[in-house]
Amino acid sequence: MIVVRRPQDEEELASLVREASGHGAPLAIEGGGTRKGLGRPVNAGITVSVGGLNGITLYEPAEMVIGARAGTPLAEIEAALAEKGQMLGFEPPDFRRLYGTDGTPTIGAIAAGNLSGSRRLWGGACRDSLIGVRFVNGLGEIVKSGGRVMKNVTGLDLVKLQSGAWGTLGVLTEVIFKVVPRPEVTQTLVLEGLSEARAVEAMSAAVGSPFEITGAAHLPALAGAPARTLLRIEGFAFSVEYRAGALAGLLKSFGALVRLDGPAAAALWRDISDGAILAEPRDRAVWRLSVKPGAAAAAVAAIRASRDVTALFDWAGGLVWLATPETGDAGAAVIRRAAREANGYATLVRASDGLRAEVPVFEPEPAPIAALNRRIKASFDPEGLLNPGKMHAGL
Amino acid sequence: MGAIAFPTPQADILARRESIVAGLAALLPPECLITSEDERRAYETDAFTAYRRVPMAVALPRNTAEVSAVLAYCHAEGVPVVPRGAGTSLAGGAIPQEDAVVIGVSKMNRILEIDYANRFARVEAGVTNLAITNTVSAEGFFYAPDPSSQLACTIGGNIGMNSGGAHCLKYGVTTNNILGVTLVLVDGTVVEIGGAAMDAPGYDLLGLVCGSEGQLGIITEATVRILRMAEGARPVLFGFPTSEQAGEAVAAIIAAGIVPVAMEFMDKPAIEICEAFAKAGYPMDVEALLIIEVEGSETEMDATLARIVAIAREHGVKTVRESKSAMETAAIWKGRKSAFGATGRIADYICMDGTIPTGQLPYVLRRIDEIVKHYGLRVANVFHAGDGNLHPLILYNVNDPGEAEKAEEAGNDILKLCVEVGGCLTGEHGVGIEKRDLMHHQFNRVDLQQQLRVRAAFDAQWILNPAKVFPLDGRAA
Numbered sequence: 001m002i003v004v005r006r007p008q009d010e011e012e013l014a015s016l017v018r019e020a021s022g023h024g025a026p027l028a029i030e031g032g033g034t035r036k037g038l039g040r041p042v043n044a045g046i047t048v049s050v051g052g053l054n055g056i057t058l059y060e061p062a063e064m065v066i067g068a069r070a071g072t073p074l075a076e077i078e079a080a081l082a083e084k085g086q087m088l089g090f091e092p093p094d095f096r097r098l099y100g101t102d103g104t105p106t107i108g109a110i111a112a113g114n115l116s117g118s119r120r121l122w123g124g125a126c127r128d129s130l131i132g133v134r135f136v137n138g139l140g141e142i143v144k145s146g147g148r149v150m151k152n153v154t155g156l157d158l159v160k161l162q163s164g165a166w167g168t169l170g171v172l173t174e175v176i177f178k179v180v181p182r183p184e185v186t187q188t189l190v191l192e193g194l195s196e197a198r199a200v201e202a203m204s205a206a207v208g209s210p211f212e213i214t215g216a217a218h219l220p221a222l223a224g225a226p227a228r229t230l231l232r233i234e235g236f237a238f239s240v241e242y243r244a245g246a247l248a249g250l251l252k253s254f255g256a257l258v259r260l261d262g263p264a265a266a267a268l269w270r271d272i273s274d275g276a277i278l279a280e281p282r283d284r285a286v287w288r289l290s291v292k293p294g295a296a297a298a299a300v301a302a303i304r305a306s307r308d309v310t311a312l313f314d315w316a317g318g319l320v321w322l323a324t325p326e327t328g329d330a331g332a333a334v335i336r337r338a339a340r341e342a343n344g345y346a347t348l349v350r351a352s353d354g355l356r357a358e359v360p361v362f363e364p365e366p367a368p369i370a371a372l373n374r375r376i377k378a379s380f381d382p383e384g385l386l387n388p389g390k391m392h393a394g395l
Numbered sequence: 396m397g398a399i400a401f402p403t404p405q406a407d408i409l410a411r412r413e414s415i416v417a418g419l420a421a422l423l424p425p426e427c428l429i430t431s432e433d434e435r436r437a438y439e440t441d442a443f444t445a446y447r448r449v450p451m452a453v454a455l456p457r458n459t460a461e462v463s464a465v466l467a468y469c470h471a472e473g474v475p476v477v478p479r480g481a482g483t484s485l486a487g488g489a490i491p492q493e494d495a496v497v498i499g500v501s502k503m504n505r506i507l508e509i510d511y512a513n514r515f516a517r518v519e520a521g522v523t524n525l526a527i528t529n530t531v532s533a534e535g536f537f538y539a540p541d542p543s544s545q546l547a548c549t550i551g552g553n554i555g556m557n558s559g560g561a562h563c564l565k566y567g568v569t570t571n572n573i574l575g576v577t578l579v580l581v582d583g584t585v586v587e588i589g590g591a592a593m594d595a596p597g598y599d600l601l602g603l604v605c606g607s608e609g610q611l612g613i614i615t616e617a618t619v620r621i622l623r624m625a626e627g628a629r630p631v632l633f634g635f636p637t638s639e640q641a642g643e644a645v646a647a648i649i650a651a652g653i654v655p656v657a658m659e660f661m662d663k664p665a666i667e668i669c670e671a672f673a674k675a676g677y678p679m680d681v682e683a684l685l686i687i688e689v690e691g692s693e694t695e696m697d698a699t700l701a702r703i704v705a706i707a708r709e710h711g712v713k714t715v716r717e718s719k720s721a722m723e724t725a726a727i728w729k730g731r732k733s734a735f736g737a738t739g740r741i742a743d744y745i746c747m748d749g750t751i752p753t754g755q756l757p758y759v760l761r762r763i764d765e766i767v768k769h770y771g772l773r774v775a776n777v778f779h780a781g782d783g784n785l786h787p788l789i790l791y792n793v794n795d796p797g798e799a800e801k802a803e804e805a806g807n808d809i810l811k812l813c814v815e816v817g818g819c820l821t822g823e824h825g826v827g828i829e830k831r832d833l834m835h836h837q838f839n840r841v842d843l844q845q846q847l848r849v850r851a852a853f854d855a856q857w858i859l860n861p862a863k864v865f866p867l868d869g870r871a872a
Contacts, residue, residue, distance in 0.1 A: 062646035063753050063783070064654075085652055114599070127599060128571045143845045144838070149750040151568060151784045151822035153557040153606045154830075154837055155864065156846045160570070160602025169598070181652035204512050210535070210626045236652075239695045246692075292591040294512045318593040344592035363596035368584045373598050375852035380845070391597070 008052040010173040018140030029167035031109030037099045039390040067176035070108025089180040091117030098275040108172040114164035117273025118215040121315045127163035132176030138381025150178045167387040169380040183234035188265040189257040191229040197297040199229040202254040203316035211243040216316040278323040285330035285351040291344030293317035299342040332359045404494040422464045429453035443487035450491035459615040467583025478609035480552025483544040486827030500551045520551030536621040539566035543732045557606030559823030564781035565656040570605040577616035581854045609860040611853040625690035634681030634714035641683035642756040644710040645780045659686040664775035672737035673730035678714040734777045743793040749813030750822035753783040770801040784822035826864045
């Protein structure tokens with residue numbers, strides 16, 4: 001029987017952790033519960049939902065900064081920003097369609113997972129936008145790091161450490177992000193029918209140009225439609241028009257660039273960031289590979305030699321989404337080998353509970369790094385109460 | 396000066412100096428080890444010159460293996476180690492102590508790999524910031540962070556301090572532009588963090604190491620992101636009758652959805668000092684100057700600037716001067732980037748580095764003026780306006796010990812003011828020894844203890860850059 005506790009403020013959350021520490025009772029940390037299938041299964045009798053910690057705490061459009069309590073719905077943040085013509089620069093993904101969950105994505109969980117969408121290519125990752133955090137550590141102490149100003153090198157950067165720690169180093173209670181202007185115009189240009197290798201070349205040429213590409217993705221041929229390579233340009237109308245023309249000239253040898261505008265283009269980028277394109281069939285395992293962009297196509301080819309995979313490339317090849325049948329180790333050995341050869345690593349982002357308990361979800365670490373991470377974990381959470389085992393066994 | 400305390404050198408280490416030097420000599424060739432007093436004196440301080448301590452020895456290893464060997468040895472012997480890049484720290488981040496060995500990365504200055512298709516360069520830690528851009532500029536690429544000391548400062552030091560620069564409004568600071576490092580841990584273990592991929596797995600050790608001021612290990616190699624240069628860049632000078640109007644114009648530009656690549660603010664004393672030095676054509680009849688730089692094709696720059704000029708006019712701009720040539724552009728930036736050096740020609744100064752919420756600018760400038768006047772001194776303000784990073788230069792006479800002390804006190808008051816209004820003690824220079832004792836103004840005991848425990852996870856015995864960053868009291872983590 002899992003007990004769900006839903007503290008209403010930071011103080012209550014801190015005392016809840018202190019109480020748990022008295023009993024050595026591990027806690028599973030949850031935002032909106034939309035990514036229940038991500039990470040190793042956590043064996044905890046108590047789930048702590050931060051959904052009660054709600055509300056925007058700071059928004060200064062002229063300073064390009066927004067802060068909110070961790071359980072604030074992402075949609076609420078995005079609406080507040082849109083009203084002032086701004087947005088989060090890293091295009092936070094919403095994985096509900098990937099996992100088939102409902103619930104509400106929360107800003108704290110986005111920060112804890114360091115999750116970024118297609119715009120990461122130009123705008124940086126979630127962790128690059130995150131400038132301040134408050135969190136409760138495993139001792140039940142309330143700790144702050146960073147702040148509301150975008151240049152800050154005062155002391156150790158625990159903000160970065162919390163982003164991507166998946167709640168294992170603390171329960172985030174408040175997060176502060178820098179934000180960017182919402183572009184006046186967005187234009188998507190499409191190349192059709194390129195092979196994966198040619199698509200990566202085209203994306204590399206585009207991203208290596210001065211034309212500020214904010215999205216570069218390659219979609220497999222699906223349901224009779226040809227493979228598509230998408231390039232996105234954003235900004236003021238006069239500038240977007242100019243750069244789209246210049247890009248078409250630059251990429252002439254790859255074929256004609258077709259314009260895709262309006263809601264259809266926006267929906268497509270949404271699908272790419274959210275992992276929705278590979279969501280079906282639902283019994284397939286889904287991997288995310290972070291690799292040297294130019295090596296992405298070869299990595300996929302190497303994996304395909306021994307497995308049935310569908311591949312989608314984002315970040316100009318730097319991110320590869322793979323869907324593959326959940327047979328054996330769901331390809332873990334061959335996929336991780338290929339990712340390492342491409343100077344990167346792989347994360348098993350969707351698989352059955354059984355498989356995620358057996359196959360490492362996050363990239364296995366070399367011994368000295370693993371030892372370091374265990375000491376870091378102990379420095380925040382000496383009793384191992386917070387999301388134990390979510391990232392690695394014993395962490 | 397002298398308000399900043401150093402720990403008493405450990406007598407047992409000083410007594411073992413000869414054997415420690417002999418131990419180091421067994422690990423390094425003679426040209427990589429500095430032991431004579433005269434030569435060691437060259438390493439007694441950095442750009443925070445008010446404090447000096449001659450180190451026990453200086454090791455200048457040539458590669459990661461030598462760094463590893465020296466660190467392992469010092470760790471085993473319990474000898475403190477002070478990592479050093481080019482020694483340009485304005486916060487005393489590289490100032491040694493008598494019982495310490497300096498490990499300098501200056502001999503590790505090779506560019507190892509440049510990969511334009513994947514937009515990264517892999518370099519040794521002693522490569523200078525500007526050398527990276529110079530190496531890749533022929534292909535139209537650059538490395539974005541551009542601290543004013545970029546001609547001299549090393550990428551290892553930049554990562555240690557998470558350096559910024561004038562152009563980080565658009566491109567971010569060091570931590571946003573580094574993909575990986577080779578890090579030697581205190582016991583000599585070599586670990587690779589990140590690399591050619593855009594994200595690294597596991598805890599964000601790269602983010603943690605960046606800005607850790609040599610407290611967690613020594614960086615020997617770095618993989619940095621290189622970016623394609625814009626087609627063109629053009630700075631424009633905007634002179635305003637008051638600082639308030641300049642501040643309001645900055646806010647209005649951002650509200651209009653424009654993020655220029657740089658927005659630099661100078662007050663009247665700074666304008667006068669820099670103009671006298673660089674002859675950049677800065678307007679002399681204004682109270683505040685903004686240098687705003689935009690990028691893109693000629694037509695893009697024209698259109699963006701037209702919008703910015705219109706906004707500036709709404710806020711009472713008195714002078715608008717566009718750069719018409721590459722020479723003018725260079726002169727405009729030379730003036731700004733030499734602000735510290737130019738100030739040094741007319742007086743001694745200390746350069747402060749705090750960040751404030753930009754909305755607080757008029758209030759903070761007024762308070763800075765009051766604080767400095769209270770101590771009977773003068774101040775010139777240069778400031779990264781887009782991101783709120785202030786650099787007040789407090790002028791004083793070094794030969795008057797009373798003035799030096801007052802300058803230090805005024806600086807401390809200004810940094811406390813930055814924290815009071817919601818900002819922080821340091822935007823891009825780091826804490827070093829300079830701001831170490833102010834840390835409790837920004838962080839409470841719990842915050843600091845958490846940082847200290849993380850530090851201890853890397854270096855439980857305080858071997859690495861020991862008297863920096865954290866107040867000397869309350870260190871038992």
